[in-house]
Amino acid sequence: DFERALGDVEPKFGAKATELKAFYRNGFVPYGDSFDLLMGNLERLVEQVRVSDRTPLMSVMLKGPNFSGKTAIAAKLAVDSGFPFVRMISADEMIGYGDSSKCQQIHKAFMDSYKSPLSIIFIDDIERIIDYVPIGPRFSNAVLQTLLILLKKVPPDDGRRLMVIGTTSCPELLEDLGLVSAFGVTLTVPLLEEPKDVIEVLKVAANMGEKEAKSIAKAIRDKPIGIKKLLMVAEMAKQGSEGSRVDVSIFMECLHTVGY
């Protein structure tokens, strides 16, 4: 009655696999060794969930600076898994909800996942889900506790398996809340460090010529940069530059405006 169980699952809340593709609609560039290493690790964990019946629950925290590509990576992994149940929990669907509605929604997503043989729940920007702000600090303890409990709860039905993927850009702060160590596995999304990787990204995803890309890579060589930030500034610099070529000095100026 596998079919039926799936039919039961009516996603009322959270993006499904197909919608997750939007998170990397500007492309997904396999830019170098550090990226390959991370992606390989993640894929192996997905595989473990798929095949090991001694792994009913697997949870992974993807941490990395702002604008480093966390959301895109997690979304791609979820889509590529092909799991029958994929659900994203994201803060913007719960704007203005009270704490208890949030807890209910999150609880519901996990309960639904328990009905599917293979599931992925993707919780993006976990600090936003718990209304975290470093001043105080303040956060929703109700939502935090709900997550802490669910991240430990093994799917009740035998044979059902669940993978939880979370992302955050402030792992040290969440650690104090016990929210990082509640995840079984923690992996880091790298910044672009190798000039060669920067060039690759600029060429493939920002349509730059070899020469422009190279001079920009050279200019920022000492400061690692997130892939999203790099693409954002490339776009700004195009606007500021005359003609179709991006000027390095304009690129650097734009970098400054975005607080780099």
Next chain:
Amino acid sequence: DFERALGDVEPKFGAKATELKAFYRNGFVPYGDSFDLLMGNLERLVEQVRVSDRTPLMSVMLKGPNFSGKTAIAAKLAVDSGFPFVRMISADEMIGYGDSSKCQQIHKAFMDSYKSPLSIIFIDDIERIIDYVPIGPRFSNAVLQTLLILLKKVPPDDGRRLMVIGTTSCPELLEDLGLVSAFGVTLTVPLLEEPKDVIEVLKVAANMGEKEAKSIAKAIRDKPIGIKKLLMVAEMAKQGSEGSRVDVSIFMECLHTVGY
């Protein structure tokens, strides 16, 4: 069905472009280099939103001291953009609202904007929107979180583009809340520093004669002043002076009364 989408947008909340003109009804003087630089940058960002289909979301924080002209500049930019959807979120329309109504209103403004191909949302005095007070500090975490989420959310429909402009006079405090770095770009509104700029403003916007303007500019030359404060004190000084000419010593006295 572009037309229809626009028709759908029924502004229930927030000033529209036409009403924003009131924020610079006392004139708008392009007073010098620092002003030109800022205005040029802002206009280029508006242009990027208009033309680049890789920029679905652009957010700019205008920071500057009290009485420096932030609101007028942001209002002018929004009006001049000619974007079909322009909406201002200002604290005085939400006086006495509970946190969740505020969140709803703000959310609604963003949702509405997603229906228009080109939109500007202008959030004035963002510290007031979140009920910020430095003692504690206290603020509405619910509203803060709503802003943090929406400032990151890409308009869901392909091709729709949104520019968010915020203003604040306490950027360091908001930075601690993550509210400044949530904006992609941050620009500073300058004070009047050059005597020549002060003279220009006094002549054009306060109807002063060359001579009066010059002596005032000379008297305050070492202390930069915000354009709004300059115009305010000029008006007070007129009242205190006999005849139509403004006396410098009276001007300085009035400056003192306003806590300069």
Next chain:
Amino acid sequence: DFERALGDVEPKFGAKATELKAFYRNGFVPYGDSFDLLMGNLERLVEQVRVSDRTPLMSVMLKGPNFSGKTAIAAKLAVDSGFPFVRMISADEMIGYGDSSKCQQIHKAFMDSYKSPLSIIFIDDIERIIDYVPIGPRFSNAVLQTLLILLKKVPPDDGRRLMVIGTTSCPELLEDLGLVSAFGVTLTVPLLEEPKDVIEVLKVAANMGEKEAKSIAKAIRDKPIGIKKLLMVAEMAKQGSEGSRVDVSIFMECLHTVGY
């Protein structure tokens, strides 16, 4: 339709000009130079609101120690202005109100004022309005934010002009909340320092003879005293003294009882 707008204004809340006279029913003595200077400044500001169409909003904070005469001065100014709309916002009319009712009442008073061509809103003891207590400190942030917003809001209709007068006896504390600098102008109510001023007040307002007044003025010459406190102690001393003359030593003793 100027007449009509005025007719619209139905004061439900707050004392009107006529009732404000009660705040100086024990007389109003123009006691000396420091008083004249303050009163002159205040009258000039009222005049500016009356005549300058570039001053739609003027706000003045009157700060001074307890028992120094703040309420009486503000009340007199409001009464003498002759403005068609005068409203006092005072804490005792809002006892036991919840925060949001308070915000509403205050908001309402300002909205009403926007309908009159010339208005004065007088907010007495602003620390009480916001439920301020230095331990914590605690205060109503909702009411504080409402005031901060309204103190900045220009009357929406062209040509309408509003003067806001606030009083406080703890300006340093309110400053931390941004509530003093939210006022455009700040002026200080002086204590009685000159023996000559003390004598004047005792003679005119406490019906003392020249000789009694003089000896008291001499006895307290080194410690400035608020006009309200001086009159209060004079009254107590009368009770304690035998016959109609007030004894200096009894006066000094009473001074002590009131914690001077």
Next chain:
Amino acid sequence: DFERALGDVEPKFGAKATELKAFYRNGFVPYGDSFDLLMGNLERLVEQVRVSDRTPLMSVMLKGPNFSGKTAIAAKLAVDSGFPFVRMISADEMIGYGDSSKCQQIHKAFMDSYKSPLSIIFIDDIERIIDYVPIGPRFSNAVLQTLLILLKKVPPDDGRRLMVIGTTSCPELLEDLGLVSAFGVTLTVPLLEEPKDVIEVLKVAANMGEKEAKSIAKAIRDKPIGIKKLLMVAEMAKQGSEGSRVDVSIFMECLHTVGY
């Protein structure tokens, strides 16, 4: 229509003059100089309220250690005043009330008092009225603000006069809340210090013989004691002693048990 105003006043809340006598049913001993001085001062203030039409509002704080006789003194003063309106506000009538009911009740008591030509409101143990606890400290800010406002409010109708008497055993703590200086006058209830006063009290109010009283007075001569504590321990010691005479050593032991 003086009669009618009085008729209007229907005391729903608070003990009336007759009931206040219970607070000194165990007698009231005029025990010595310090007592006479205090009582004289208090009576003079009552007299001022009765006769001076320039004293519409008089407020007195009686401070003193626990068990020193504050409540009895204030009750006696109120009863002896003969004022037509006397009302006690005491915490035990408001047990379990919410803050806003408390504020309402207190407000009501003052409003009622404004209808009588001469009134006394007696607020016993003001720290209990505001739910004060030194840890934190915590207290009801709503009730505190209500008191701060009412303690300053002059009876609105001309000629009506109100005396407010408060008692407290932690004046330093309340001072931080501004609650002591909100009273116009502050007076201190003394401890028994003179052996002669101790003897007087033991003889008159505890029915002791001269000899017993003398030896007890001698034993405690270096430590001032409150009149209520002295009488309480005398009673305990009677129980412990055999026969009708109280033994000094048993008296001292009992003193110890009560934490003296």
Next chain:
Amino acid sequence: DFERALGDVEPKFGAKATELKAFYRNGFVPYGDSFDLLMGNLERLVEQVRVSDRTPLMSVMLKGPNFSGKTAIAAKLAVDSGFPFVRMISADEMIGYGDSSKCQQIHKAFMDSYKSPLSIIFIDDIERIIDYVPIGPRFSNAVLQTLLILLKKVPPDDGRRLMVIGTTSCPELLEDLGLVSAFGVTLTVPLLEEPKDVIEVLKVAANMGEKEAKSIAKAIRDKPIGIKKLLMVAEMAKQGSEGSRVDVSIFMECLHTVGY
């Protein structure tokens, strides 16, 4: 109409005298001098309430470490008093009640007691009644204030007398809340210190033989122990020991398990 007053009192809440016996169903051993001293003091206070018409209110705090026998002693005292009204206020009857229900229940118990000529109210583990936790510290201020007020309130009807007995194992913490000094008298429940007392208790209440009891008393001679803890560990040790005799080393091991 003494009978009738008693009939009026319908105990809805709180254990009555008969039920209190359960608190010492395992026996009550008068184990030595320190115990006799305490019990004598307590009985004398009960006597005072019974006979002295100048003692309408007597309050006693029994403080002592955990497991020292506080509850049993207070229960015995109440039962043995033979007073017509005996009521226990204990936290487990108010689990999950809101603060205001708790206040009401407690208030009700006192109000009921005022109807009886002689009453005892026994408040066990007063820290639990006020939801006290040392972190913060946190506690219910509403319940605390209710207790502070009622502990001071003299029964309103003439001749009615009330004794309040409280117990606590954290007197220093409650002292900061003013909750210990609100009791008139404070007495300490001792630990077992004398080997002779330990032996007596083990023999009488734990059915041990002289020899076993002696060797245990010797083993713990340097560390005073509470009577409840001693009996508890004796029971555990019996389980661990083979045969009917308790082995000293097993006793010591069990002591360790209970964190001694």
Next chain:
Amino acid sequence: DFERALGDVEPKFGAKATELKAFYRNGFVPYGDSFDLLMGNLERLVEQVRVSDRTPLMSVMLKGPNFSGKTAIAAKLAVDSGFPFVRMISADEMIGYGDSSKCQQIHKAFMDSYKSPLSIIFIDDIERIIDYVPIGPRFSNAVLQTLLILLKKVPPDDGRRLMVIGTTSCPELLEDLGLVSAFGVTLTVPLLEEPKDVIEVLKVAANMGEKEAKSIAKAIRDKPIGIKKLLMVAEMAKQGSEGSRVDVSIFMECLHTVGY
């Protein structure tokens, strides 16, 4: 009427004995001396509850690091006891409940237990039950107080006996709340320290060969590891290794990923 009492008990809440078996469905390996010692102690306590009629209440806290096997041990103990009433209180059944519902549920479980002659209540991860987070710290004081009260409450009916077993991985933090010392007995779940124990576990529960197990035991010999963590990493390492044998270096790498 033993049968009937059992029939009365309708478990609405909490897992029953049969369901508790799921907590060790991956096997239960009696791995060595430290384990035997702990298990022996626990079994003796269960026995005491079964036979001693002087032990109506027994409470045991099982403390140990994360992933050390606490839940499995407590579940096994409860199942093996054969007691007619066994109930688990776990946080995931109360997700999103308000504080007072939680208190009610917990109270209900204890009340139900009082109806059975022999009961076990198993409270897993007690820090989650009280919503504990070390930042602040924050926790539900209402739930904490409910536990503190119930952990002390002797079953009211004579002869009924209750054992409470709690688990926690942050005993030092709970100690500050008085929640550890509220348990009568405290025992520690050990980590695997002896290579021989590690080998045993890997062979029996992870199906490893002698040789693999030995080399892994050797590699981690200096760092004790929890049994759950060991089994989890063994599973991950199997996935990463080619063929059926687990490579030590891959095992070590996986250990690193789980933050060991």
